[in-house]
Amino acid sequence: xxxxxxxxxxxxxxxxxALTQIETLYNEKRIGKxxxxxxxxxxxxxxxxxxxxxxxxxxxxxxxxxxQEINNKQLMFDSLMIMQKAYFYAGKYEKxxxxxxxxxxxxDSFEEKDSEEFLRxxxxxxxxxxxxxxxxxxxxxxSIAISESIDDPILKAxxxxxxxxxxxxxGNLSEALKYAQKSxxxxxxxxxxxxxxxxxxxxxxxxxHKGELTFAEEYIQKSYSLYKMANENPFFEACILxxxxxxxxxxxxxxTSLQYYQKSIACCEQSQVISTRHYPWALLRMNxxxxxxxxxxxxxxxxxxxxxxALNTNEYVFKKIYALGKAMILKTSLDEANAKEAITLxxxxxxxKINFLELTSLSVFHxxxxxxxxxxxxxxxxxxxxxxxxxxxxxxxxxxxESYILLVYSLLIQSKLELTELNISKGQILLEEAQKIAEExxxxxxxxxxxxxxxxxxxxxxxxxxxxxxxxxxxxxxxxTHIEDILNKLIKSNISYIQLKDENEYPYFFLIVNRxxxxxxxxxxxxxxxDEVILDGILAQINELILxxxxxxxxxxxxKSQNYTIAVSFLESFFLIYVFVGQSYTAxxxxxxxxxxxxSFINNNDIRLIKEEVNNHLTxxxxxxxxxxxxxxxxx
Numbered sequence: 072x073x074x075x076x077x078x079x080x081x082x083x084x085x086x087x088x089a090l091t092q093i094e095t096l097y098n099e100k101r102i103g104k105x106x107x108x109x110x111x112x113x114x115x116x117x118x119x120x121x122x123x124x125x126x127x128x129x130x131x132x133x134x135x136x137x138x139q140e141i142n143n144k145q146l147m148f149d150s151l152m153i154m155q156k157a158y159f160y161a162g163k164y165e166k167x168x169x170x171x172x173x174x175x176x177x178x179d180s181f182e183e184k185d186s187e188e189f190l191r192x193x194x195x196x197x198x199x200x201x202x203x204x205x206x207x208x209x210x211x212x213x214s215i216a217i218s219e220s221i222d223d224p225i226l227k228a229x230x231x232x233x234x235x236x237x238x239x240x241x242g243n244l245s246e247a248l249k250y251a252q253k254s255x256x257x258x259x260x261x262x263x264x265x266x267x268x269x270x271x272x273x274x275x276x277x278x279x280h281k282g283e284l285t286f287a288e289e290y291i292q293k294s295y296s297l298y299k300m301a302n303e304n305p306f307f308e309a310c311i312l313x314x315x316x317x318x319x320x321x322x323x324x325x326x327t328s329l330q331y332y333q334k335s336i337a338c339c340e341q342s343q344v345i346s347t348r349h350y351p352w353a354l355l356r357m358n359x360x361x362x363x364x365x366x367x368x369x370x371x372x373x374x375x376x377x378x379x380x381a382l383n384t385n386e387y388v389f390k391k392i393y394a395l396g397k398a399m400i401l402k403t404s405l406d407e408a409n410a411k412e413a414i415t416l417x418x419x420x421x422x423x424k425i426n427f428l429e430l431t432s433l434s435v436f437h438x439x440x441x442x443x444x445x446x447x448x449x450x451x452x453x454x455x456x457x458x459x460x461x462x463x464x465x466x467x468x469x470x471x472x473e474s475y476i477l478l479v480y481s482l483l484i485q486s487k488l489e490l491t492e493l494n495i496s497k498g499q500i501l502l503e504e505a506q507k508i509a510e511e512x513x514x515x516x517x518x519x520x521x522x523x524x525x526x527x528x529x530x531x532x533x534x535x536x537x538x539x540x541x542x543x544x545x546x547x548x549x550x551x552t553h554i555e556d557i558l559n560k561l562i563k564s565n566i567s568y569i570q571l572k573d574e575n576e577y578p579y580f581f582l583i584v585n586r587x588x589x590x591x592x593x594x595x596x597x598x599x600x601x602d603e604v605i606l607d608g609i610l611a612q613i614n615e616l617i618l619x620x621x622x623x624x625x626x627x628x629x630x631k632s633q634n635y636t637i638a639v640s641f642l643e644s645f646f647l648i649y650v651f652v653g654q655s656y657t658a659x660x661x662x663x664x665x666x667x668x669x670x671s672f673i674n675n676n677d678i679r680l681i682k683e684e685v686n687n688h689l690t691x692x693x694x695x696x697x698x699x700x701x702x703x704x705x706x707x
Contacts, residue, residue: 074096074106074109074110074113076092077089077092077093077096077110077113078113080092081113081116081117082225082261082262082263082264083262083264084264084265084300084301085301086117086120086121086301086303089113089117090114090117093110093113093114096110097110104137104141105141105143105146107137108134108137108138108141108143108146108150109134109146111130111131111133111134111137111150112130112131112134112146112149112150112153114126114130115127115128115130115131115134115150115153115154115157116153118130118157119153119156119157119160120265120301120303120304121303121304122303122304122305122306122342123342124157124158124160124161125161127153127154127156127157128154128157128158128161130153131150131151131153131154131157132150132154134146134149134150134153135147135150135151135154138150144177144180144181145188145192147177148174148177148178148192149192151170151171151173151174151177152174152192152195152196154170155167155170155171155174155199158170160306160347161347162347162348162384162386164386168201171196171199171200174196175196178192178193178196187221190217190220190221191217191221191223191226193214193217194213194214194217194218194221194223194226194230195214195226195229197210197211197213197214197217197230198210198211198214198229198230198233198234203472204237204241204472204473205473207237208234208237208238211230211233211234211237212234214226214230214233215227215230215231215234218230224257224260224261225257225258225261225263225266227257228253228254228257228258228261228263228266228270229254229266231250231251231253231254231257231270232250232251232254232266232269232270232273234246234250235247235248235249235250235251235253235254235270235273235274235277236273238250239251239273239276239277239280240428240474241472241473241474241475242280242428242473242474242475242476242477242478242479242512242514243473243475243512243513244277244280244281244512244513244514245511245512245513246512246513247273247277247513248274248277248278248281248513251270251273251274251277252274254266254270254273255267255270255271255274258270264297264300264301265301265303267297268294268297268298268301268303268307269294271290271293271294271297272290272291272294272310272311272314274290275287275288275289275290275291275292275293275294275314276291276314278290279291279314279317279318279321280476280514281513281514281515281516282514282515282516282517283515283516284318284321284322287314287318288315288318291311291314291315291318292315294311295308295311295315298311304342305338305341305342306338306339306342306347306349308338309335309336309338309339309342309349309350309353310335310349312331312332312334312335312338313331313332313335313349313352313353313356315331316328316329316330316331316332316335316353316356316357316360317356319331320356320359320360325360325363325364328360329357329360329361329364332353332356332357332360333357335353336350336353336354336357339353348386348388348389348392350380351376351377351380351381351389351392351393352392354373354374354376354377354396355377355392355395355396357373358370358373358374358396358399358400359399361373362399362400362403363563367400367403370399370400371400373396374393374396374397374400377389377392377393377396378393380393381393387425388427388430391420391423391427391430392430394416394419394420395416395417395420395430395433395434395437397413397416398412398413398416398417398420398434398437399413399437401413401416402437402440402441410441410444410445410448413437413441414438414441414442414445417434417437417438417441418438418461420434420438421434421435421438421461421464421465422461422464424468428474428476428477431465431474431477432476432477432480432561433562435461435462435465435477435480435481435484436480436558436561436562437562438461439458439461439462439484439554439558440555440558440559440562442454442455442457442458442461443458443549443554443555443558446458446545446546446549447546450545450546452545455491455545458488459488462481462484462485462488463485465477465481466478466481466482466485469481475508475509475512475514476512476514476517478508479505479508479509479514479517479521480561482501482502482504482505482508483501483502483505483521483524483557484554484557484558485501486498486499486501486502486505486524487552487553487554487557488554489501490528490535490548490551490552491545491548491549491552491554493535493538493539493542493548495528495532495535495536495539498528499525499528502521502524502525502528503525503628505521506518506521506522506525509521518656519656522654522655522656522659523654523656524557525629525655526636526654526655529629529630529631529636530631531551532631534551538551575653576651576652576653576654576657576658577651577652577653578596578597578649578650578651578658578705578706579595579596579597579635579650579651579652580593580594580595580596580597580650581593581594581596581647581648581649581650581701581705582594582613582646582647582648582650583645583646583647583648583697584613584617584645584646584648585644585645585646586617586644586645586646588613588614588617588618591645591689592689592694592697594697594698594701594702596705596706605632605633605635608632608633609632609635609637609650612630612632612637613630613637613639613646613648616628616630616639617646622639622640622641622646623641624641624642624643625640625641625642625666626640626641627639627640627659627662627663628640629655629659634652635650635651635652636650636651636652636653636655636658637649637650638650638651638655638658638659638662640662640663640666642666642669642670643670647662647665647666647669649661649662649705661704661705664704665700665701665704665705668700668704672700676693676696678693678696678697
C-alpha cells in the first residue's frame with residue numbers, strides 16, 4: 072500500500088477504499104511523520120467530497136499543526152488549501168479569506184521559487200484569488216501555463232474549470248463553454264471522477280444560461296448520475312436538484328420545479344450545512360415559484376428561514392437574498408406602504424457595488440416593474456426619471472464588471488425607454504448593440520429574442536414616426552413599447568428561455584454596390600421581378616443609408632420597406648445588400664457568413680472588378696461564380 076495508490080483511488084472516485092487504505096497504512100505503522108501528515112491531508116480531501124466538512128477541517132487543522140512542528144512549508148500549504156476549500160463549502164467566507172491569506176504568505180516564503188513544488192502550489196492558489204474580472208482571468212491563465220510547464224493534466228483541468236466558471240458568471244458563454252469542455256476532456260483522460268462531475272454540471276449550467284434547456288438538462292442529469300455512482304456529499308446533490316428546479320421553472324412546469332426545490336432544500340438540511348449561499352438561494356428560487364402559483368403563505372414561511380440564516384451567519388450576500396425575497400412578497404400586496412417598502416429594498420439592491428448575476432438581474436427587473444406600476448397608479452413622472460436613472464446605473468455597472476448577460480438585459484430595457492422618449496434611432500442602436508453582445512458571448516436564444524424585438528420595431532416604425540408629430544401621454548407610449556410585457560417575462564421565466572417559433576425567411580434579391588451607389592452585381596432569388604415602385608423605394612432607402620455614412624465597417628443595418636426587410640453591410644469599399652421577407656435573425660447570420668468569406672472568395676477567384684474597383688464589367692464566368700457562392704449561402 073502506498074500514498075500513490077491512495078491518490079489513484081481518490082481520482083477514480085473510490086473514496087471508501089481510499090479511507091480503508093489510509094487506515095491500513097496507519098495500522099502497519101511503517102510510515103514516517105511526513106507520510107502521516109500526508110495521509111491526514113488525503114483524508115481532508117476525501118471528506119471535502121464525502122462530507123462532513125467539519126471532518127475535512129479537522130484533518131486539515133491536524134495536518135497543519137503537525138507540519139508546523141517539523142517546519143515543512145509544503146505540507147503546511149497543502150493543509151491550508153484543504154481548509155480554505157472546506158470553509159468555502161461550509162459558507163464561512165471570511166474564515167476562508169483568512170486561511171487563503173495565510174497560505175499565500177507561506178507560499179511567498181518558499182526559497183526555491185523555480186522548483187516544481189513551488190510552481191505546482193502557486194498554480195493551485197492562483198484560481199482561488201477573488202480579484203476583479205481581468206485579474207482573475209490573468210491569474211487562472213497563469214495557473215494553466217504553470218500546469219502545462221510541469222505536465223500536470225488534472226491541475227490544468229482544474230484551472231480550465233475555474234476559467235469556465237469565471238466566464239460563465241461574466242456572461243461570456245462561448246468562452247465558458249469552451250473551457251468547460253476542455254476541462255471535461257482532461258478529466259476523462261485522467262479518469263478523475265470528482266472533477267468530471269463538477270465540469271459536467273458546469274457545462275449544463277452554461278447551456279442553461281444560453282437558453283438551451285434540452286442540453287442543460289442532459290448535462291446536469293449526467294452530473295447527477297456521476298454523483299450517485301460515488302455516493303458523494305448530499306450537499307452536492309442539493310446543488311444539482313436546485314439546478315433541475317430552475318430548468319423546470321424555465322420550462323414552465325411549476326409543480327415539477329417546486330418538487331425539485333423542495334428536495335434540494337431537504338438535502339441541504341440533511342447535510343446540516345445550511346450556512347452556504349445555496350440554501351437560502353434555493354429557498355428564494357422556490358419562493359419565485361410559490362408566488363407565481365399564488366401560495367403566498369408558504370412563501371412567507373420560507374422567507375422567515377432565509378431571515379434566520381441571514382441573522383445567524385451575518386453574511387452580506389444572505390442579507391441581499393433576504394431583501395430580494397422580502398421585496399418580491401411585498402410586491403404581491405396591493406397596499407401602498409408595502410409597494411414603497413419594496414421599492415426602497417430593491418433600490419438598495421440595484422445600487423449595491425457588488426454584483427451577483429442572477430440576484431442583481433432579478434432585483435433590476437422587479438424594480439423596473441415596481442416603477443411602472445407606480446407610474447400607472449400615480450401618473451408621477453418622477454418615477455419614469457428614476458426608472459431611466461437606475462437602468463443607466465445598471466448598464467454602467469454591468470459594463471465595468473464585464474457582466475454581459477446583465478448588460479444585454481439593461482440595453483434591452485434602455486431601448487424601450489428611448490422609444491418611450493420617441494428617440495427611435497437611439498432605440499434601434501441599443502437593440503443592435505444588445506444583439507451583437509449576445510451573439511459574441513454565445514447567449515444564443517437571447518440574441519434571437521432581441522432580433523425579434525428589433526423586427527417588431529421596424530414593422531411599427533411608421534407608427535412611431537407618426538407619434539413624434541402628436542406626442543401621446545407617457546402611459547400610452549409605455550404601453551406601445553410593451554415594456555411591461557418584457558419585464559413580466561424577465562421576472563417570470565427569464566426572457567432568454569422564450570421558446571421562439573422558427574419562421575420562414577423568403578429571399579428576394581442580393582446586391583453588391585460600390586461607394587457611389589452603382590450596382591456592380593445583382594442576384595434575383597425569385598423568377599418574377601419586383602414591382603418597379605417597390606424596387607425604387609428599396610433602392611432609395613439603401614442610397615439614403617449609403618449617403619448618410621453612418622454604416623461602420625463590418626456592421627449590419629436593417630431597414631424596412633413595406634413588407635420587405637433590407638440588411639445592409641459595409642465591407643471595405645462595398646455594400647452588401649440582402650432583401651428578404653420574414654424574421655431577420657437567420658438572414659443576418661447568412662449575411663454575416665457571406666461577409667466572413669467574401670474577401671477570400673474574390674481574391675481566390677481573382678474577380679478584379681470587386682477586388683480593385685476597376686471600371687469594367689464582370690465577365691459571365693465571374694457572374695456565375697458569384698451567383699453560385701451567394702446561392703450556397705442564402706438558399707441552403
